Amino acid sequence: xxxxxxxxxREFLSRIRKRSYLIMSIMxxxxxxxxxxxxxxxxxxxxxxxxxxxxxxxxxxxxLKDTPYAKFSYTKEDMxxxxxxxxxxxxxxxxxRKVATNNAVDxxxxxxxxxxxxxxxxxxxxxxxEKIKIELYDIDPVAYARIKNGVTIKDHRLDGKTIARYSQKxxxxxxxxxxxxxxxxxxxxxxxxxxxxxxxxxxxxVLISSAKPFELMLGKILGIASAALIQSxxxxxxxxxxxxxxxxxxxxxxGDTQQVxxxxxxxxxxxxxxxxxxxxxxxxxxxxxFMFFLLFGFLFYAAIYAAVGAKxxxxxxxxxxxxxxxxxxxxxxxISLMAIENxxxxxxxxxxxxxxxxxxxxMVKLAIGEGTxxxxxxxxxxxxxxxxxxTVWLTSRIxxxxxxxx
Amino acid sequence: MLIRAQYIxxxxxxxxxxxxxxxxxxEGGIHGLLGPNGAGKTTFIRILTRIYQQDAGTLIWDGKEIxxxxxxxIGYLPEERGLYKKMKVLEQLVYLAKLKxxxxxxxxxxxxxxxxxxxxxxxxxxxxxxxxxxMAQKVQFISTLVHNPDLLILDEPFSGFDPVNAELIKxxxxxxxxxGKIIILSTHNMNSVExxxxxxxxxxxxxxxxxxxxxxxxxxxxxxxxxxxFEGNIIGFTNALWAGYxxxxxxxxxxxxxxxxxxxINGQSxxxxxxxxxxxxKIERVxxxxxxxxxxxxxxxxxPSHA
Numbered sequence: 001x002x003x004x005x006x007x008x009x010r011e012f013l014s015r016i017r018k019r020s021y022l023i024m025s026i027m028x029x030x031x032x033x034x035x036x037x038x039x040x041x042x043x044x045x046x047x048x049x050x051x052x053x054x055x056x057x058x059x060x061x062x063x064l065k066d067t068p069y070a071k072f073s074y075t076k077e078d079m080x081x082x083x084x085x086x087x088x089x090x091x092x093x094x095x096x097r098k099v100a101t102n103n104a105v106d107x108x109x110x111x112x113x114x115x116x117x118x119x120x121x122x123x124x125x126x127x128x129x130e131k132i133k134i135e136l137y138d139i140d141p142v143a144y145a146r147i148k149n150g151v152t153i154k155d156h157r158l159d160g161k162t163i164a165r166y167s168q169k170x171x172x173x174x175x176x177x178x179x180x181x182x183x184x185x186x187x188x189x190x191x192x193x194x195x196x197x198x199x200x201x202x203x204x205x206v207l208i209s210s211a212k213p214f215e216l217m218l219g220k221i222l223g224i225a226s227a228a229l230i231q232s233x234x235x236x237x238x239x240x241x242x243x244x245x246x247x248x249x250x251x252x253x254x255g256d257t258q259q260v261x262x263x264x265x266x267x268x269x270x271x272x273x274x275x276x277x278x279x280x281x282x283x284x285x286x287x288x289x290f291m292f293f294l295l296f297g298f299l300f301y302a303a304i305y306a307a308v309g310a311k312x313x314x315x316x317x318x319x320x321x322x323x324x325x326x327x328x329x330x331x332x333x334x335i336s337l338m339a340i341e342n343x344x345x346x347x348x349x350x351x352x353x354x355x356x357x358x359x360x361x362x363m364v365k366l367a368i369g370e371g372t373x374x375x376x377x378x379x380x381x382x383x384x385x386x387x388x389x390x391t392v393w394l395t396s397r398i399x400x401x402x403x404x405x406x
Numbered sequence: 407m408l409i410r411a412q413y414i415x416x417x418x419x420x421x422x423x424x425x426x427x428x429x430x431x432x433e434g435g436i437h438g439l440l441g442p443n444g445a446g447k448t449t450f451i452r453i454l455t456r457i458y459q460q461d462a463g464t465l466i467w468d469g470k471e472i473x474x475x476x477x478x479x480i481g482y483l484p485e486e487r488g489l490y491k492k493m494k495v496l497e498q499l500v501y502l503a504k505l506k507x508x509x510x511x512x513x514x515x516x517x518x519x520x521x522x523x524x525x526x527x528x529x530x531x532x533x534x535x536x537x538x539x540x541m542a543q544k545v546q547f548i549s550t551l552v553h554n555p556d557l558l559i560l561d562e563p564f565s566g567f568d569p570v571n572a573e574l575i576k577x578x579x580x581x582x583x584x585x586g587k588i589i590i591l592s593t594h595n596m597n598s599v600e601x602x603x604x605x606x607x608x609x610x611x612x613x614x615x616x617x618x619x620x621x622x623x624x625x626x627x628x629x630x631x632x633x634x635x636f637e638g639n640i641i642g643f644t645n646a647l648w649a650g651y652x653x654x655x656x657x658x659x660x661x662x663x664x665x666x667x668x669x670x671i672n673g674q675s676x677x678x679x680x681x682x683x684x685x686x687x688k689i690e691r692v693x694x695x696x697x698x699x700x701x702x703x704x705x706x707x708x709x710p711s712h713a
Contacts, residue, residue, distance in 0.1 A: 006504050014492070197490075201489065201490060206489075206502065209455040209484075211477075
């Protein structure tokens with residue numbers, strides 16, 4: 001269809017040549033860069049702080065093990081404030097003689113400490129103090145360990161299958177759903193502006209006497225969607241590049257505080273960011289689905305936004321009409337969130353096929369995998385494509401009708 | 407080349423916008439489409455351009471029912487002009503020409519030729535929003551013609567033009583007529599109808615009030631006004647006027663001669679008047695005044711029953 005191609009081309013070129021498009025294409029990655037830099041700065045604070053443990057009575061001895069945030073040194077010599085100020089230590093931990101009974105330890109900081117450092121010091125002290133008390137009160141360490149052990153609940157399904165933990169995988173799906181949702185909200189406005197522009201400039205009468213409204217509307221949506229996809233692709237690539245850089249450069253030194261303390265018992269400290277690893281691991285399986293539902297989810301909503309642009313008498317009026325669409329999107333995102341814990345519930349199952357919510361909810365269901373048949377994304381996708389075309393047809397009728405009303 | 411509209415009807419809700427409308431358009435002719443606002447002119451034009459689908463009736467062009475494939479043979483200048491304000495002149499014209507099916511290379515060449523013809527070549531890289539209203543109107547006019555359409559539909563083509571550019575546009579319309587195009591001129595400007603049109607259709611409330619060649623329309627609406635120049639006393643002349651005539655105006659030519667405008671009431675013959683006044687004054691000349699298209703338009707609309 002050469003006319004359709006012409007319309008797509010014009011819409012695409014007119015968008016990407018706009019100064020605002022170029023600015024946002026450049027500013028997007030710059031903003032991501034700034035965000036990443038700020039994040040890096042935060043991670044940069046996650047270094048080992050020099051901590052001097054003043055233990056005049058030798059109660060802790062060399063008991064406190066280094067953590068990612070704290071490197072402990074020991075002295076039995078008392079240290080005055082002036083000496084501490086002059087020293088290269090950032091934190092001073094004073095162990096009093098009755099620490100085992102009064103459970104109090106004084107900690108002095110040269111500057112405001114970050115929460116991770118405080119937590120590390122507290123956990124290390126608690127753990128070491130427990131060991132001291134076990135010896136002091138002559139408690140059997142094995143018995144104590146047994147007391148401390150929590151209850152292990154073993155869930156079983158009657159059909160013998162293991163009960164899956166959905167939350168982690170579901171969260172990955174929710175991450176993709178969120179990206180789709182914000183993509184639609186971010187670029188939906190382009191459609192409203194595009195249609196309002198034609199309506200206000202009255203060129204639409206010339207256009208409709210040259211091409212069918214369906215061609216015009218489909219071409220407009222596809223043209224603007226192409227421009228939006230390219231811009232978002234630039235953003236995503238920039239985002240992945242920055243996040244990748246951060247992960248490679250900084251994540252190996254990051255450890256979960258809880259697990260670091262557990263590592264005192266001999267466990268390996270965590271050397272990576274779990275969420276980032278999971279997203280990376282899911283890409284191979286999820287990426288085709290993500291791209292499909294991102295594209296058609298956007299196209300479906302784009303057609304609705306275009307209808308809103310055609311219906312409103314002015315761009316600002318159309319923006320008001322757009323509010324309920326945003327609400328529907330956010331509701332769909334909320335259903336996706338609910339689907340993390342109950343991916344095969346009635347609501348999630350229904351929402352996965354309704355075109356308004358399917359592109360978001362399907363992400364969670366696919367990420368979890370279990371209970372979603374192989375044909376489900378195909379059926380949901382087919383409904384989405386048909387709904388998109390129907391919406392374009394309906395929108396083209398509104399477009400022609402409302403603009404040319406006598 | 408012949409376009410025939412037969413019994414075209416279109417209604418919006420309960421209101422008939424066009425009712426059993428018939429029209430025949432021949433190549434090399436300019437057809438004036440006249441009527442007050444809301445008469446149904448734009449509705450017919452939109453049906454012809456396939457923007458609207460008629461509820462009933464047929465539209466035939468050279469023996470074929472008009473559908474969307476005919477759009478490329480139509481050049482339409484709507485009353486409410488519109489162009490992409492941010493788009494450059496040449497780029498926009500090329501886009502609109504390509505939408506009408508002109509090949510890319512031809513479109514560029516033809517657009518450049520038209521821009522040169524209408525003295526706009528220097529503005530080819532300007533955005534529409536940077537042009538004066540008149541210049542933008544010219545660009546719109548070019549966009550109507552650039553794909554060399556067989557049917558031209560011009561809705562108020564002279565609005566927004568200064569007299570110089572209006573003349574330029576008028577000449578171009580006549581040039582298109584010479585080339586054998588079918589031209590529909592929808593306007594409220596009766597002077598341009600008298601000057602350009604070969605045939606007219608007058609619509610009112612969706613129905614045809616009158617439809618004929620210009621000459622026959624004039625015949626159908628004969629004038630009842632005369633200008634009489636005479637030598638003698640005006641009092642003598644006016645005394646001779648009896649109830650069948652109305653004095654509209656009088657002018658002094660010189661000390662002896664006068665000129666009066668009179669109107670015959672109820673179809674009275676001018677001969678009767680002349681016979682009556684001849685003993686009183688010396689008649690120099692009698693002119694029958696031609697009814698203007700504007701008067702015909704008003705008369706036709708006011709007539710209780712339509713022709």
